[in-house]
Amino acid sequence: MTLPTHNFFDYTIYKVSESSQAEILPDSSLRNLVLANSATTADLELLQKIMQAVGKNLAEEVLLLNIDTTADHPLFHQLITKYEGDRTLLIFGFLPKNLGLHLQVKPYQAIKWQGWTILFAHSLTQIAENTDYKKLLWVQLQQLFTQK
Numbered sequence: 001m002t003l004p005t006h007n008f009f010d011y012t013i014y015k016v017s018e019s020s021q022a023e024i025l026p027d028s029s030l031r032n033l034v035l036a037n038s039a040t041t042a043d044l045e046l047l048q049k050i051m052q053a054v055g056k057n058l059a060e061e062v063l064l065l066n067i068d069t070t071a072d073h074p075l076f077h078q079l080i081t082k083y084e085g086d087r088t089l090l091i092f093g094f095l096p097k098n099l100g101l102h103l104q105v106k107p108y109q110a111i112k113w114q115g116w117t118i119l120f121a122h123s124l125t126q127i128a129e130n131t132d133y134k135k136l137l138w139v140q141l142q143q144l145f146t147q148k
Contacts, residue, residue, distance in 0.1 A: 030062060033065065039066045046128050076100055084115070085115055092127070121140075
């Protein structure tokens with residue numbers, strides 16, 4: 001697996017380790033957050049194209065957190081504590097339980113919770129390889145970003 005470097009992309013990628021705490025999450029007023037599970041360079045290129053397709057500039061309008069972990073991580077609580085207000089969170093490659101959530105949510109089914117709109121999806125690698133996943137994601141993203 002090729003891990004992305006900060007020099008390759010023109011947007012900031014925050015790598016968060018398994019032992020992270022909310023204090024290391026960057027301050028951000030951005031309303032769109034993406035949480036990706038061990039995204040590779042190819043995955044991030046796909047993400048950039050996806051965001052462009054819905055009219056979002058990955059470098060300027062999206063806070064990207066690339067989590068390099070295979071273990072469960074209570075990051076969701078850290079996110080909602082750190083970032084308040086009306087935000088959209090796209091989660092690629094995690095199940096709710098991986099993030100410390102006790103939810104049963106189907107992939108590509110947006111939910112609203114405490115001002116957040118949250119969408120769980122397969123990993124970016126899986127989406128790149130599966131046309132059905134791409135279609136499901138596209139439908140949801142159009143709904144999410146044309147409503148705002």
